[in-house]
Amino acid sequence: MPYQYDLGFGQKIYLENSGSTTVITLASGSPGQQQQSGTQVQTGPWTEMPQAARTDSGVLLRCITAQGVFIWQVQGTQLRTADTAAWSAQQAVSLQPTEAMPSVEPIKPMAPIEPMAPMTMGNMQMSAHPMTMQMGDMRLSMGNADTPKAKKFCTQCGSAIKAGDRFCGSCGHPLQ
Known part of the structure; x- marks a missing residue:
């Protein structure tokens, strides 16, 4: 089951344990814009629900598995491992279960642009295929x-x- 933590301002962190892999996704979005980045870490299966704690420099994430305690620091859009001494149990909150991890819809391919009709202005004419200009x-x-x-x-x-x-027929200069 995936879990999420709301950072505010349209940003969320998603965690999911898939077998022995923990998937961490940072997602941000606003109307007309979506962005996400993620990483996968070999942690083993979780033995407890993941937690998060806000710090002065971002958010700490903690997952406990049979292999040990894993802590990551999220600062802006960057994710890196953190020392277990950085974890503050007083500020810890459980992440909220969510239905699914976020997905970004692929961008639809742009339709080809129709060929430009020749443009005429006075005695000047321009066209794009082939690119020509005549004056x-x-x-x-x-x-x-x-x-x-x-x-x-x-x-x-x-x-x-x-x-x-x-x-040259005029001056006799050799041409070649």
Whole structure:
């Protein structure tokens, strides 16, 4: 049977003894948000109901088994083992039985986004598949856009050259 301890502010600690394993789960939640973390410790079967005690630095948990006394300190979202000397019997309270350990519902996969229709503003046009932007005669693209071959220019004088030209027709500069 699982047990719980309410820390307040939507936070709870759950303990369950499953055979020789103690499962400790720290859970917090608020509308639209759930979060939990947990650990499993080989303790053996419990011989007494688990207890909790508040301290200045968090909460102590205690489980007694045939293998010994196990004490853990919960501070914020962290859980670590604690020395038995840290246990204060005066502040101890029994944990409350609960129906089941918490479970976080898996997040549903997001539906694919519909392709964006091309956008036009004046003489500028943009599309996402393939990513292109065209403004007048200038066209920029990424991916496998079906774009006309880019014009080439001479590095010396800037005149337009044709594919396959070995020299610039304007200044004679060697192109290759």
